[in-house]
Amino acid sequence: MPAAAQTESPPTARRDRTHLLYVAVVVAVALGIAVGLLAPDFAVKLKPLGDAFVGLIKMMISPVIFCTIVLGVGSVRSAAHVGKVGGLALGYFLVMSTVALTIGLVVGNLLHPGSGLHLTAEVSKAGAAQAGEAGSTTDFLLGMIPTTLVSALTEGEVLQTLLVALLVGFAVQGIGPAGEPVIRAVEYIQRVVFRVLAMIMWAAPIGAFGAIAAVVGETGVDALKSLAVLMVGFYVTCAIFVFLILGLILKLATGVNLFSLLRYLGREFLLILSTSSSESALPRLIAKMEHAGVERTTVGIVVPTGYSFNLDGTAIYLTMASLFIADALGKPLNIGEQISLLVFMVIASKGAAGVTGAGLATLAGGLSSHRPELLGGVGLIVGIDRFMSEARALTNFAGNAVATVLIGTWTGGVDRHQMDEVLAGRRPFDETTMIDDSAAEQPVGAEVGHGAATDRAAEEHSARPRV
Secondary structure (H helix, E strand, O other): OHHHHHHHHHHHHHHHHHHHHHHHHHHHHHHHHHHHHHOHHHHHOOHHHHHHHHHHHHHHHHHHHHHHHHHHHHHOOOHHHHHHHHHHHHHHHHHHHHHHHHHHHHHHHHHOOOOOOOOOHHHHHHHHHHHOOOOOHHHHHHOOOOOOOOHHHHOOOHHHHHHHHHHHHHHHHHOHHHHHHHHHHHHHHHHHHHHHHHHHHHHHHHHHHHHHHHHHHHHOOHHHHHOHHHHHHHHHHHHHHHHHHHHHHHHHHHOOOHHHHHHHOHHHHHHHHHHOOHHHHHHHHHHHHHHOOEOHHHHHHHHHHHHHHOOHHHHHHHHHHHHHHHHHOOOOOOHHHHHHHHHHHHHHHHHOOOOOOHHHHHHHHHHHHHOHHHHHHHHHHOOOHHHHHHHHHHHHHHHHHHHHHHHHHHOOOEOHHHHHHHHOOOOOOOOOOOOOHHHHOOOOOOOOOOOHHHHHHHHHHHHOOOO
16 A cells, blocks of 8 residues: 555646646736736737747647547548548537527627727728738638648648548558557657647746736727727627537537536636637647547547637627627618628638637628628727637637537547546546546557547546555
């Protein structure tokens, strides 16, 4: 027992240190807000700290996605399973985006938040500048194809990485036993990638401090007061969508409690709140969903695809902001125009990335193509877009987490016992490696689901001495 107790002590210490890390993030956010209010000019200069941290996280996204999908697709025995997961995911994303856009229209018609505001020449110019940042649907589709097979891993494009990883995964699957060394090699690479990611996370407090300080210093409180109705309405709408719509669907379809899932992902929400970017939590969402018992293939397909096609928060934002601008310019949209705009935004929202400011560019591009006379009004919300970006990112992240559990359940890719244990807190996530040792120790060529992996994890958990 003494020896067993000694072997258990180091993991406990590691968990304590990571807990302090996220306490430090909370403190850093509070300090950033204080600096932004007290010394706004200095706070704006701290923006590179936040940009650097988000850049470090984004650096790891392509390797994480590549390893996860190659292992998931390359190890399953049936290519039809991958197609089933992908097809069901895209269908679900389309339905939920339409629901989110509809909710945004309903709330926007009830609040009329743009009434009483006036458009100046300076504001109109700021709005028009956003249109140049939005590409067409054709550009989006062609952008999914990388220049070379390797460039997808170096340019940081999520969909390019997804495409290449799927091709490599199917190729490994197709060559059978000869692909086993490739799978084993990618497993080791994945362990290194997650270890590097765990190291980067120790810079989170610095990044959070710089990002929040810059936002508060640049925006101030005046913009918040003048556009409070739109901001509050948007936040409330996002909350209704997450807790009522998503929570109800998750409970009825899987029996999983939404609050348990959100509590499990609490650190990721804190990270998104401090950086205003849902991409900063993408690698951790992949690791945590696998740990929670969702099949690796399902996680590898649903999460990266959802970050481009399942943007519920962005969908709500697009319709509410469109109605806000139309009312502010004195050119309200009738029901027919609203429905037409909704259909258009279903397509336009699919190209919005999970990075800060992408929703604003997508809004400008949509209005430019559909109602050009409203384009100048985008400048009305430029000042508060960063704060609305946080709500968009949080809602997008919650939507993708729920989607992963739903698609996994519908395709039989969830180990429910493992998920119940994890969400109840009895099998904590290993913050130091972000990967289960048991999964890496599977026999080469075994199907990378959660049957053997979680059974082995359960055996180790039950056999582990309790301190």
